[in-house]
Amino acid sequence: MSEDIWLPGSFTKNFSWGKDQGLRQLYENIRIGFDNKLEAVPRDVYRERVTGAGRPDFIPLNFFLFNTIKNGVDYLAIDELVFQALTSEHSERFDKLALFAFNFSYAGTWKGARTGQRYPALWAKHYIIDRVCKDYHWDTTKISAEDIEDFLKKSLQFKAKTYRKISTNLNFMYEIGGINEYKTKRIERWWVDALFLAIDRIISDLESKNNTQPTENTLPNLLLKSKFLELTGVSSPEKSFAMAHLMSLYFICAGLSRFNSESVKEKISVVLPDYHYHTPNDPRPQGALHPTNPRILKTIPRDCAELAKKVGFEIVQADDLDSFNPTNYINERAKNAVKKLEQKNIKPTMSAEELHKLTRGE
Numbered sequence: 172m173s174e175d176i177w178l179p180g181s182f183t184k185n186f187s188w189g190k191d192q193g194l195r196q197l198y199e200n201i202r203i204g205f206d207n208k209l210e211a212v213p214r215d216v217y218r219e220r221v222t223g224a225g226r227p228d229f230i231p232l233n234f235f236l237f238n239t240i241k242n243g244v245d246y247l248a249i250d251e252l253v254f255q256a257l258t259s260e261h262s263e264r265f266d267k268l269a270l271f272a273f274n275f276s277y278a279g280t281w282k283g284a285r286t287g288q289r290y291p292a293l294w295a296k297h298y299i300i301d302r303v304c305k306d307y308h309w310d311t312t313k314i315s316a317e318d319i320e321d322f323l324k325k326s327l328q329f330k331a332k333t334y335r336k337i338s339t340n341l342n343f344m345y346e347i348g349g350i351n352e353y354k355t356k357r358i359e360r361w362w363v364d365a366l367f368l369a370i371d372r373i374i375s376d377l378e379s380k381n382n383t384q385p386t387e388n389t390l391p392n393l394l395l396k397s398k399f400l401e402l403t404g405v406s407s408p409e410k411s412f413a414m415a416h417l418m419s420l421y422f423i424c425a426g427l428s429r430f431n432s433e434s435v436k437e438k439i440s441v442v443l444p445d446y447h448y449h450t451p452n453d454p455r456p457q458g459a460l461h462p463t464n465p466r467i468l469k470t471i472p473r474d475c476a477e478l479a480k481k482v483g484f485e486i487v488q489a490d491d492l493d494s495f496n497p498t499n500y501i502n503e504r505a506k507n508a509v510k511k512l513e514q515k516n517i518k519p520t521m522s523a524e525e526l527h528k529l530t531r532g533e
Contacts, residue, residue: 177294177329178287179337181229186340193266194348200231201256204247209257209430214238214245214281234291235272237375238279245281248375249430251368258456259470263349267361268368270348274299274402277372279379289376294329295341296402298322304401309354316342356407358466366417367469369399374427387422409464416461417469419482424475435474446477458487458495462504465497 188196203224204217214232221228232238237248247253252272255265276292287293302322307313320338323329331337373393377383385393394414400406423442428434436448451473459479461467468487471479476486487495 175328176287177297177326178285178291179294179329179331180288180291181233182292182340183331183333183336184227184229186227186230188344188347192347193261193263194269194344195261196226197231197235197269198256198261198265200226200228201236201253204228204231205249205253205257207257209249209254211239211241211246211248214247217247233278233288234276235269235278237277237372238281238284239375239379240281243282248279250371250375250427251364254430254456254472255364255470263352264359264361264364266348267350267352267359268364270345270350271361271365271403272368272372273344275369275372275397275399277376279375294323294326294337296398297326297328298341300398300401309405311351311354314342314345314350353404356405356409358409358413358464360468360470362403362410363413363417363467363469365403366394366399366414367421369394369397370418370421371427373397387418390418409466413461413464413467416463416467416483420459420461420469420471420479420484423478423482424471425478429472429475432472432474435472435478439474439478442481443477453489455489456492457489458492459484460487460495460500461485465495465500468492468495468497 186196188194200221203226204221205212206220217232218228221231232247235252237250239246239248252268255268259265273292274296276290276296278289278291280289290296298319302318303309303311303314316335316338319341320334323331323334323338370390373390374384377385391414394400400410403410423438425431425434425438428438432450439446439448454473456470457473457476459469459471459476461484469484470492473489479486
């Protein structure tokens with residue numbers, strides 16, 4: 172990744188985020204641009220749809236989405252950010268994922284793209300890595316327009332005619348997007364989605380540059396170089412351990428091809444040759460839950476459910492996703508374990524509640 176010069180691009184323009192609605196305008200922009208379909212869309216078509224709806228297009232196109240060129244045509248790719256926008260209601264979880272997409276700063280390329288547009292927000296990325304993470308240890312109360320402006324003025328790589336407009340725009344987006352909630356050490360669902368998005372973007376970027384793809388063995392080092400953990404809040408052993416399970420889930424679910432039913436069916440035929448695939452009646456995504464930690468819950472295309480089971484994940488039905496509670500899940504498993512012991516005439520020395528308290532260190 173070239174980081175010699177950081178350019179602000181079109182981020183000096185206003186996006187009209189609105190008040191008290193987070194990043195809903197981006198969410199709706201994506202749904203309009205993709206016409207609510209999980210299919211890559213030509214960049215020109217996206218722009219026509221969005222501008223026709225009276226919405227600005229440059230900020231989503233150049234900073235949040237991933238651009239690619241296929242057969243000489245500019246396209247916007249399907250990845251985790253688009254998947255979440257098209258299959259879920261707008262939520263704070265989407266907003267935090269979108270903030271990560273911006274800070275991660277992988278936008279791909281298109282015909283006529285200028286120097287610096289492949290990685291368009293390196294100034295924001297390094298503000299998070301070098302100041303918020305390294306200097307402030309994710310004390311988000313120190314983030315302000317003044318602090319961002321101070322960072323940019325001291326950064327020799329940043330080249331712009333104005334600092335203030337960019338700083339106020341970025342600070343406002345951070346405020347409404349919920350960056351103050353990044354500081355937890357616990358795994359949250361947006362963080363799980365962000366890991367998948369990071370892998371999507373890393374793979375897409377490599378493919379567009381030299382037509383290579385990482386493997387499960389090479390991906391961890393690429394994630395390390397991308398500064399994924401530094402960009403997604405306070406690091407913790409829980410997050411590090413979860414990454415191994417989630418990378419296995421990503422690859423078993425056909426990676427970037429997980430949104431294509433035919434590709435998933437082909438993967439199933441290889442991994443589960445005795446499984447007879449049938450088109451699901453309910454197309455809504457399901458949840459893949461790792462039983463070692465119920466906070467490792469990833470929304471996946473329904474076609475991927477059987478593949479997820481192959482690497483140790485349990486499936487959470489679509490109707491239960493929004494109401495899923497990790498604590499209730501742990502309690503229920505503890506109660507079921509006690510019942511199984513009783514059925515074998517093994518009398519436990521503590522109740523399920525006591526067992527739960529013990530596992531939590533209480």
